[in-house]
Amino acid sequence: MKNKIALLICFFCFFSEREIQAELPQKTTDLLIVGGTESGWAAAIQAARLGVKSVTLVLDGTWLGGQYTEQALACVDENKGPGKVGWGVDWHPMKRSFHRSGLFKELMDRIEAFNTEKYGSPMPGRPFHGPSTFRPAEAEAIFREMLQPYIESGQVRLITGHYPVKADLKQNESRQQLTGLWFAPVGSETPDLHITARLTIDASDWGDVIQVSGADFEVGADPRSRYNEPSAPVNTDDYPANEMNPITWAMIVEEADKDTPIPKPERYDDRNFVRTSKLSLAEMKHLKWDRPARLGSILHWPDAGKASPRQLSIFTVRRIVDGYTSQDHKTSILLNYMLGQDYPLERLPKHVVDALEATEPGASTKNIVRMNRRQRQIIFDDAKRHSLCLFYHLQNFVHEHAPDKTNSFRHFQLSKEFGTADQLPPKPYIRESLRLKAMYMMREQDGRNMDGPTKKFARERFARVMYPDGLFAWQFHYDFHRTGRAYLKSEGNSGPWIDFEKPGRNTKLVSDRSVFPLRSLVPVDMDGLLGAQKNVGYSSIVSAAIRLHDQCVTLGQAAGATAAVSLQQNIAPRDIPYNRERLEQVRHALCGAADEGVAVLIWPYRDLAPSHPAFVAINRLAARGIIPMDIRKIDFQPDAPATTEWRHKTRQLAYQTVQVANLPIFPEEGLSRGEYCQRLWDSLKALPIRPYSRVNREDADGDGIPDIDDPSLFTPGEPIQWKKKIASKDQDGLLDKATSKKARRINFAGKKTAPLTDFEADHGHVYDAKRGYGWRRDLSQNHRQRNKVPETYRDTFVFTRDHDTWECEVPNGTWLVTVCVGDSGHEQIGQWVTVEGKQIVKDAATIDGFFLEQSANVTVTDQRLTIEIGKPDSGTNTCLNWVTFEPAPQKK
Secondary structure: OHHHHHHHHHHHHHHHHHHHHHHOOEEEEEEEEEOOOHHHHHHHHHHHHOOOOOEEEEOOOOOOOHHHOOOOOOEOOOOEEOOOOOOOOOOOOOEEOOOOOHHHHHHHHHHHHHHHHHHOOOOOOOOOOOOOEOOHHHHHHHHHHHHHHHHHOOOEEEEOOEEEEEEEEEEEOOEEEEEEEEEEEOOOOOOOEEEEEEEEEEOOOOOHHHHHHOOOEEOOOOOHHHHOOOOOOOOHHHOOOOOOOOEEOOEEEEEOOOOOOOOOOOOOOHHHHOOOOHHHHHHHOOOOEOOOOOOOOOEOOOOOOOOOOOOOEOOOOOEEEOOOOOOOOOOEEEEOOOOOOOEOOOOOOHHHHHHHHHHOOOHHHOOHHHOOHHHHHHHHHHHHHHHHHHHHHHHHHHHHHOOOOOOOHHHEEEOOOOOOOOOOOOOOEOOOOOEEOEOOOEOHHHHEOOOOOOHHHOOOOEOOOOOOOEEEEEOOEOOOOOOEEEEEOOOHHHOOEEEEOOOOOOOOOEEOEEEEEHHHHOEOOEEOEEEOOOOOOEOHHHHOOOOOHHHHHHHHHHHHHHHHHHHHHOOOHHHHHHOHHHHHHHHHHHOOOOOOOOOOOOOOOOOOOOOOOOHHHHHHHHHHOOOOOOOOOOOOOOOOEOOHHHHHHHHHHHHOOEOOOOOOOOOOOOOEHHHHHHHHHHHHOOOOEOOOOOOOOOOOOOOOOOHHHOOOOOOOOOOOOOOOOOOOOOOOOOOOOOOOOOOEEEEEOOOOOOOOOOOEEEOOOEOEOOOOEEEOOOOOOOEEEOOOOOOHHHHEEEEEOOOEEEEEEOOOEEEEEEEEEEOOOOOEEEEEEEEOOEEEEEEEEEOOOOEEEEEEEEEEOOOEEEEEEOOOOOOOOEEEEEEEEEEOOOOO
16 A cells, blocks of 8 residues: 555656646757856856857846855955065965956956946055955946846846756767756745756856756865875865865945944854954963864954054955045945854854754755755854854954944944845855866866975966966965864853864965866766856865956856857867867957957966957967966066067977968067067968877877876876975085085084084174184074984074174185075075175075075175175074085186
């Protein structure tokens, strides 16, 4: 009987579903885009500009713009690196890496023009963390305004308040193909909309299409064994499935006409906010946590009369509008990533665990990506509550402890611009989604900076791997916010918590100047689908570096251009990286085709602006591999003279990409590099392009590395591996075996260091005529020995954080002097040394166990060799290990 009932239930369910499907109107479109994020918006505009006749954009909310608008991240974060283009905060080792381009520049130009008209400045916030700010509702209006012409023309159809619940699939040769989606209105699970499409882009927040289609994806921490990344954990036991970059429920607060304290939120506890301000930390630093959480805090708000300048405080770090200088005289502030506002997704609080487990056993340990919408809402509600608790803490605890209350947050109210009942944004800021299992998964070792272990040591360079199918430039640090939680030892997960930095999940590492490969948009196992927003092919570590405002817009543009070429040429996106002609069409769509809009920067030159006449030519030639590359020459210098040697090399490389015996000749003398590129590009862009030579379908270049693991595809080589840097001769701190026996050798060490046979010892004492050497002030307490390397003379050093002078009595004449700076146990930055006024070490950084040895010939005229270390007011250590000097060899 039970079996019969079960069969009847299945029968009725089957026919009920068939009836629903039959009754639903079926819409057809060329390109279906899911997600109103900045990527989805950009993909729709890009595809429409390229002539795709029917584009349908479906979003689960009503706002366009993703993190700009409905996630309220109203202070722009964009590509940064150790170089500097335009504005960059002085404290940060990372500056804007290159000029704005593409739809991102178009969008920001409009936002900044609006700001100028309303607030009197294109960047009215004067924030500490970034240059450009905006009110989310005002930005959303600009997103909509830019899309509207394509809606009015009928090219783009916009559908709001829906999300995908089911996919149409068909078997296509060796893999499945996505052909359509069923959508339900938000708040329901029953579909009321069916759309079939030739191609679909998933630009949603949580990879909705990828999930319902069954395409393969990854979440959580990648073990080292997966992609051989040096920073990935060898053992992921301490990284549960739900560990990932945290969400933050951002808040926009604006100056009110009177004090506007919010009601005390449920479960409020001051102890959650020990790091929120220096005042908070001073009162609660004694608390004991169950993990070794690092404490630290910033200023709450500036005192009266000191609020306007850019500075690090909760009030000014991401200020949107500075009321002291703007035309409307009202300050508005983005509260996001104030220490304590982030909401980690692992080790959830007990009340959240209980609520999740009530929906489904094991739900509290699921990754948020895999949760259903009801379960995610439990997380969202607690993240909202947590943010409101932070605001309450600022308005009460911090207000009461602040000596000067002029700029207190008690004078601020939540913005009403979102139209929500709780006055909070519709969505949290989402730093990490699922990761599409793509044709190529970008790895840390492909682009991580090679100059040292952290970003402090990074020098400007192009990445080790410049993907052959690169579509746009990017650079950033691998930026994890604290992904873990620490609870009070005495109360466990039913009590207060603070966020905790898990090993390997930090902001210490930086990429080099890189490009994004088309392959990382394409699923490895499904046709008819492209990724976008944060649902693309990269590891978890790399995802932390490609998630910014400009990057997500350009990702959408790249997906839109790829889709347009695929549809117009009737070629599967997965075939484009192997088809040089079609790949060039995608690049042409991004950089060179549009009569409207700004071209995209494909190659990450620092000094190349879209306004330059040669912008398109230089980008396209560089992407083809025609411009001679030097890994350190990140400025193209388009207005510098085109030398004969450089022109010759460029022309040789050009012949390798076209199927002609002779390129057209044009006058070359007297041209700038940019002018030469323009003429060269004009002469070859219409010529037949040389196709790639593909050895076999799984290993295009036949180097034994399968294409799915080969970043270069058509350049045979060894697997890209991260290897610990090996010190060169001038970095090992060891005396050169060829050092003359006549040379005097001084080792700088403390009194307890045993004498060395070949060295005289300097213990930091003031100069003494009998000894014949010493310092102008006593540095005898400024010695360290690390016991990290066997040779004492490089394990010890004298240091200064100021500016100190050492002198040694020598005969007048020319001397060959060698100095060694560094620290066997710690990284040191900003080291300076001059010898007889000649700068031989300038702002040098050394990593632990590495040194810098520099030599110079100097002339002594006062019978004292003078060495100065450190620069005044530097605030950084200069660590002097040893010095050798001898009369300089006479020139023959």
